[in-house]
Amino acid sequence: MDARLSRMLHLLIHMGRMHGPLTSEAAATMLGTNPVVVRRTMAGLRDAGFVRSVRGHGGGWTLTCALEDMTMLDVHRALGENGIFALGPADPKATCLVEQAVNGALETALQEAEALLLRHLAGVSLADIAADFDLRVAELSPEQIAARSHRADVP
Amino acid sequence: MDARLSRMLHLLIHMGRMHGPLTSEAAATMLGTNPVVVRRTMAGLRDAGFVRSVRGHGGGWTLTCALEDMTMLDVHRALGENGIFALGPADPKATCLVEQAVNGALETALQEAEALLLRHLAGVSLADIAADFDLRVAELSPEQIAARSHRADVP
DNA sequence: GCAATTTGCAACATCACGTGTTACGTGATA
DNA sequence: TATCACGTAACACGTGATGTTGCAAATTGC
Numbered sequence A, B: 001m002d003a004r005l006s007r008m009l010h011l012l013i014h015m016g017r018m019h020g021p022l023t024s025e026a027a028a029t030m031l032g033t034n035p036v037v038v039r040r041t042m043a044g045l046r047d048a049g050f051v052r053s054v055r056g057h058g059g060g061w062t063l064t065c066a067l068e069d070m071t072m073l074d075v076h077r078a079l080g081e082n083g084i085f086a087l088g089p090a091d092p093k094a095t096c097l098v099e100q101a102v103n104g105a106l107e108t109a110l111q112e113a114e115a116l117l118l119r120h121l122a123g124v125s126l127a128d129i130a131a132d133f134d135l136r137v138a139e140l141s142p143e144q145i146a147a148r149s150h151r152a153d154v155p
Numbered sequence C: 001g002c003a004a005t006t007t008g009c010a011a012c013a014t015c016a017c018g019t020g021t022t023a024c025g026t027g028a029t030a
Numbered sequence D: 001t002a003t004c005a006c007g008t009a010a011c012a013c014g015t016g017a018t019g020t021t022g023c024a025a026a027t028t029g030c
Helices: A004-018 A024-031 A037-049 A073-078 A097-122 A125-139 A141-149 B004-017 B026-033 B035-047 B072-078 B097-122 B126-138 B142-149
Strands: A052-056 A062-063 B050-052 B058-062
Touching: A004 A037, A004 A073, A004 A125, A004 B097, A024 A037, A024 A062, A024 A097, A037 A052, A037 A073, A052 B097, A073 A097, A073 A125, A073 A141, A097 B072, A097 B097, A097 B126, A125 B035, A125 B097, B004 B026, B004 B035, B004 B058, B004 B072, B004 B126, B026 B035, B026 B097, B035 B050, B035 B072, B072 B097, B072 B126
Parallel strands: none
Antiparallel strands: A052 A062, B050 B058
16 A cells, blocks of 8 residues: 555645744654665655755754645645556457457546546645644643653644 | 456356356456466355356356346345455545644545445346346347358457 | 367466665765 | 755565466266
């Protein structure tokens, strides 16, 4: 299961709430993964212009635009043309007419679902998700806040 | 890429046009795969009651219902509870509230798309696909028919 | 009864892909 | 100059679909 979109969303929203650059090391700790994986995945976002990377002392990753100006679709696209489905035709170039008919039916269904998904992703900005985060924080009871205060893996 | 749904649809429609049982060997030749793979995949359809298997001389696989009475969704379900997406949350049980918000946004989008896809699959019977196959045959020119007549991989 | 055919199934190999890890190079700062 | 931090290549690992071999069990034809 490809978790890159999920991870990058997670990271970008944290970055939107931070001051100063975030190192790959710190990001990897947040995500429970490896700095190299962070760099590898963030590379797409950098090439797409959503983040900037600075090397050397005091370097790291910084957002180059506001969370309002980034949609889930933007992030998905920046990660490369990855297939969305775990499902697909056995042979997209089939010569058997039965198989062609099957491919047609399957591809129609998948394209319809993909279009809906992408449309949905385009309608949700990272600021929307951040706002949902704020809601979740506001709903915490004082006990829950106290229980979280001594832990490093939560903001 | 999971091609099981595609393959089984292909096979079932061929079976709907045949008389007598189809051996795993012949099916594997049609699909360009292995008899064991055919048995493995058909097992789900057998357990779901859509096909029957008979061992020994003259045995093989037979449909137990008409193509009209089988939808793409039926076949998908019979193949087991396979995930549809290549995408997903990094940690469905996240404790980080940011990640929870991300998971919420992502899962909403995926569930919506999945629901649409399943609804679509439920609306297409194998007979519908077979009818599309008939259309494709009708559209063949005499030259194309002649070119196909000496090949084994097409009906 | 015996041989041939065909499914059932276990066990293992292979392939693709996301992920984890190590190593080394390059640029920036103190 | 030493240290920090990204960039990238190279390789290992885990997982899931697929490919392959081998053998048991059931059924048919002789």
